[in-house]
Amino acid sequence: MKPRPVPDDVTDFYWTAARRGELAVAACLPHGHLNFPPDISCAVCGARDLEPRTVSGRGRVYSFTVVRQAFDTSFAPDVPYVIALVELDEQPGLTILTNLVDVDPESVAIGDRVRVTFEDRDGERLPQFILDRGAP
Numbered sequence: 001m002k003p004r005p006v007p008d009d010v011t012d013f014y015w016t017a018a019r020r021g022e023l024a025v026a027a028c029l030p031h032g033h034l035n036f037p038p039d040i041s042c043a044v045c046g047a048r049d050l051e052p053r054t055v056s057g058r059g060r061v062y063s064f065t066v067v068r069q070a071f072d073t074s075f076a077p078d079v080p081y082v083i084a085l086v087e088l089d090e091q092p093g094l095t096i097l098t099n100l101v102d103v104d105p106e107s108v109a110i111g112d113r114v115r116v117t118f119e120d121r122d123g124e125r126l127p128q129f130i131l132d133r134g135a136p
């Protein structure tokens, strides 16, 4: 069985949003910097006053790799699969490490448009991304 997300005090908003089918990041209150992954302070300015912010779930492939050997047997049926760093549209440099699903790994290119989708996993919903080649 694949690992199940384990929400904690810092990440609970992210997993709660995912259960609703939304992608959320942490916004710092002083400046509105968007942060991912969730943390106790803003990675840009260090502010500790953060609030959840729902984002569009749209972005571009910033970088990616193709996994051809499963180091966890629960992922063996998925090989080969794509791990991607997706830059979200809302802020340059706001990236999320994720999987691209429902895609031929050989067809993925840096810059491809993507959008969020959600994988049900043992009572939680895991944000993943799919190609959105129709998007500008």
Ligand SMILES: [Zn+2]
Pocket: 028, 031, 032, 033, 042, 043, 044, 045, 046, 047
């Ligand atoms: Zn900030």
